Amino acid sequence: MSSNNDMNLLLKIWRQPDAQTKGELVDYNVTGISPDSSFLEMLDVLNEQLVTKGEDPVVFDHDCREGICGMCSLFINGEAHGPGKSITTCQLHMRSFKDGDTIYIEPFRATAMPVIKDLVVDRTSMEKIQQAGGYVSINTSGNTQDANALPIPKADADAAFDAATCIGCGACIATCKNASAMLFLSAKVSQFALLPQGKVEGAERVKNMVRVMDEEGFGNCTNTGACEVECPKGISLDNIARMNREYLSASLAD
């Protein structure tokens, strides 16, 4: 279905066959894009055009397409998940652009997140951080008590829940000039540190997660605050301060 509002765009897309081969930006003209389509749907249209012509389609990550799973990535015109605040790329719509625009589409860039192909990066390093302590290992099964039997201040419960909304997409790392994973890590630490079940393993958790983050080659946080601005879930910098506090007091106790 086409209308007069349809857009024609010049896309500059990063193409890279695999991790070993050097990549480059390649120009693509797409036509007949509805302003109501999402950014990923626009890429679907491009890929259909490429497949029809017998060319290799552009590989990009996506899954739920409703802003929950954290799979879609992309660095669009210099911003993680493109222009617009508190959204993932799947929630970005083409009405945010104008007919005739040139759009740069690049993969998230970090030593710790190497390109697999085109726009898809390997986010295993984030999984490794999570595996180093992003869980509660105390036994809570068998004689489970009523959750309300543990009094938790409303403010703490809310802050823990806000931290837990992190979808692990990696936008914070992609947008940070240092490719630091501190906002991601601090959300994962905070969601437990604020609650009684998480506090008991708090010291070991934060030390192990920071150690793995450093080992994976992420940069150091310099408090530019870019991560908080670009985070689709609005994870607060407060979490980083809390994590620093947790880490420093845990290390001092060693």
Add this chain to the structure above:
Amino acid sequence: MSPLKGFFNSSVARKFWMAITGLFLVTFLLVHLAVNLVMFAGQDAFNLATHFMATNPLIQVMQYVLAAGFIVHIWMGIKLTLQNRAARPIKYAYENAAASSTWASRNMIYSGGLVLVFLVIHMRNFFYHMKFTENVGTYNLDGVVMHNDFELVTGLFGIWYYVVIYVLAFIALGLHLNHGFQSAFQSAGWKNSNWKGLMQTMGTAFSAIIAVGFSAIAIYFFFNPAQ
């Protein structure tokens, strides 16, 4: 893990020491500005103030602590910057960093580098002469013989290009402090949303006081040469 390893050797720890040394250098700036302001009270008062700074035993000890503070801060700054560059070897073709952060926060290594260049010039022009050479005239105040530091300082403030370098250095320092002051509290874990606004305001006010305060003294004595 060996004791306290994480407190000295990790990304979070390096930022902590960056913050602690930064806040320590901030207190030094306040003391330095206070001494400089004594210039407005005249030659006697300023020479007496610098004589105190040159002879007080506590200040003599603190000199070495201060030097250590500078060395750790500079060394950490360079190390962190190199690590951060290695964390993203391939740059984005299209950057729009201004959409999410301030210029000052992204360029601390450059504002800090300019301050370091100035520091070397400054040490050569003032500290070296005050401490190690006898190129400074003597001044007799009520029988006590001391350096005529007032003459040394006003002499340099009479040279236009020196004043220009001086003011530029303090603009760089002001930008550095505007991010650094509040950033230190974040790195040390002493911040949350309730305090964020106040700390940023305090940081901006402090940066302005330092940049304007030091610059104003140099500019004043350029236009009003001491007799």
